[in-house]
Amino acid sequence: MRIEVDLDICQGHGMCEMEAPEVFxxxxxxxxxxxxxxxxxxxxxxxxxxxxxxxxxxxxxxDDE
Incomplete structure (x- = not known):
């Protein structure tokens, strides 16, 4: 799997970091x-x-396998 972020709509709320601090x-x-x-x-x-x-x-x- 791969993660993508749309920086045009991301506002930096930090929920992702709270859920997965080693990733975000x-x-x-x-x-x-x-x-x-x-x-x-x-x-x-x-x-x-x-x-x-x-x-x-x-x-x-x-990912395609």
Whole structure:
């Protein structure tokens, strides 16, 4: 899986960092993805981060296998 962020709508609320601090880092008005291809063991945390993003700026893109 790969994570994408739409920086045009991200407002830096920090919900993603609260859910997956090893994957996301929040700045004053945007998020930085620290690990764009997190391990499968981090899937639950990443899915929660995507789900709870107030602006829906995050998405998971599944890798083609």
């Amino acid at each position: 880092e929040t700045h004053s008005d945007h998020v930085k993805i620290l690990v764009d291809r997190p391990a499968e063991s981090q899937r639950a945390e990443v899915e929660a981060a995507v789900q709870y993003c107030p602006t829906q700026a995050l998405r998971i893109v599944e």
